[in-house]
Amino acid sequence: MGTGATLVTAAEVAAAAATLADVAVTTPLLPSPWSPELWLKPENLQPTGSFKIRGAYVAISRLSAAQRGAGVVTHSSGNHAQAVAYAARVFDAPATVVMPDVASPHKIEATRQLGAEVVLVPPAERSRRAEQLAVEHGLSMIPPYDHADVIAGQGTVGGEIADADAEVSTVLVPVGGGGLAAGVATALAARLPRAHVIGVEPALAADAQESLAAGELRPWPAERTYQTVADGLRTQLSELTLAHLTARLAGILTVTEEEILETTGALLTEARLVVEPSGAVSAAAWRHRRGELPAGRTVAVITGGNLGPARLAELATAAA
Template sequence: MSRSGPRGPVGPAEVAAAATVLADVVDRTPVLESSALSALAGGRVVLKCENLQRAGSFKIRGAYLRMSRLSADERARGVVAASAGNHAQGVALAARLLGVRATVFMPDGASLPKIAATSEYGAEVVLGGVTIDDALVRARAFADETGAVLIHPFDHPDVVAGQGTVGLEILAQVPDVRTILVPVGGGGLAAGIAAAVAGTDVQVIGVQAAGAAAWPASLAAGHPVPVTAMSTMADGIAVGCPGDVPFAVLAERHAPVCTVSEEDLSRALLHVAEKSKLLVEPAGAAGVAALIGGLQVATPAVVVLSGGNIDPLLLLRVVRHGLASAGRYLQMRVRITDRPGALAGLLAELAASGGNVMHVSHVRTAIDLGVDEVEIEVQVETRGPAHCTEVVARLTAAGFRVREA
């Protein structure tokens, strides 16, 4: 593949130079072929496992490159960053490696494991605000007040070039790649990869959570456009406005950005855990979510798993949500006669159906219930959508009045 091509604020030469700096700092993360996703896409699909990178995500690449190029005076003043977690850990680790003092502003809702990990790498963590953008405002103010150098999570050429080394590794590991699917928040990773593959026939496609989708409208408008509200489990890509530097790169390369639902994000996280035995965070699974949601791509395709730093409590909720979205949980309301043994009869039918009862509760106060009736809310673990249908059919045939919740 040819390596010449158009030039923007970051191009192949800048990414190649970044790779030299990072050679002894970052891990060359493995690629893993996914037979399940390959069958879904109709061609070979490979996972690029940046969830296995140092500090749990790709962020160490851009953070270290940016900080390694600071002057002695700048290093002496220290650095400041804003992040929901992954960039925070990348900056904290890079600062420790380079002997630089680091302060990181994180939203109040940042996960406790990410906060703890950032502190353990040696950074001072300051909590405040609701979103990454709120934290970034406070980080900028801190930089103005103290002289600390702001290490932006995505909007700097060095950060973009550092993240682009993921793209160089992909070209070496999967030489015949035709499509690279990349989670997109501020756009640094997608822009870096797009710069790395400039001049080739590889298409880079960004994937963003529909509940925090600033990129589609921005690309349509021809300039970054902020969103007014965000709501997504994928906190790592919940960024209110694209960065100027990433936008310039992705716009010049004509890289499209698609969106995925919360249901597909949770199903993707569950899919990666079950099929590939990998732990990723919701943002890291965005590319997988796009394929699960039906996106058609040219293969061989590489899906970047951008991070694996997930709060165990969020993992529990997301797995449950993913199981429900995949038809593995059946929630029903079943009306029975309010008499001894009636509930036992219902549970016996469920056991005979092969369903595993997870939760049961009684409702006796609904206004449409008869005086001798009780409604049972029951959650059943099943083998999938077809089994759900079988369970409902069996209960109905046994005389139970079933309503799926």
């Protein structure tokens, strides 16, 4: 790599777990209905419906009281927005969330209901506007993945897997910006070094696979990644997450749109879990790409459950 990025340590993940003790749910490993070899880690059951609460809360907790008093800011159209709003409220910190003006009214409203001030901007201006607000108002930026504290927080998912099952052979993790995969791989490299942490991406947003193969960031244009239904996985790796994945990930594979939606439906009707498409790619890899996976006990991290009502109705109706 040669970027000289400092990698998060397993000790930092363990410290994050202590920070999260009263905030995040220690999600169980659920036996899957499909095989005694496959277990599900249902992060869709977290407050605000995704693992994102872990990283957002840890990052905010590491700020000084003065920084928290001044407020935090982020930009997100998805689960990170609600996670930052929720975590900031726990600390009584003002939260500003910059969202694209094309975001679903449902998600905008959910973020507002958690007490955040929502600023709507054209999609291309999100990042710049959030940085501008940070500078102008002295707000602390809580990025969705490109931050050591966020990676350490997401890594607690891996620590819990190691606590629950020392025999696990493979852990399947959805990859968008790569923060969760970076953290989980960090925790498991220390705790269960023989386990394989494998990333899973939509084939329509396989920038992480391409970047890992090339040994450098290969961002894909939004025109391509925005075609996948897995809207939480359209984002690109950063130098920091790529450095972690290069050092610690055992492999990465892709799943098709059909495979993602089939699995989202199966999780709903057979595993009794409301999961969004982004959260289902890990289980999709097991259901459809099993030949590409190592043998043995496997955990699929189910990352989020914020399935839109129209999609929920569509999947439920298809199964009836």
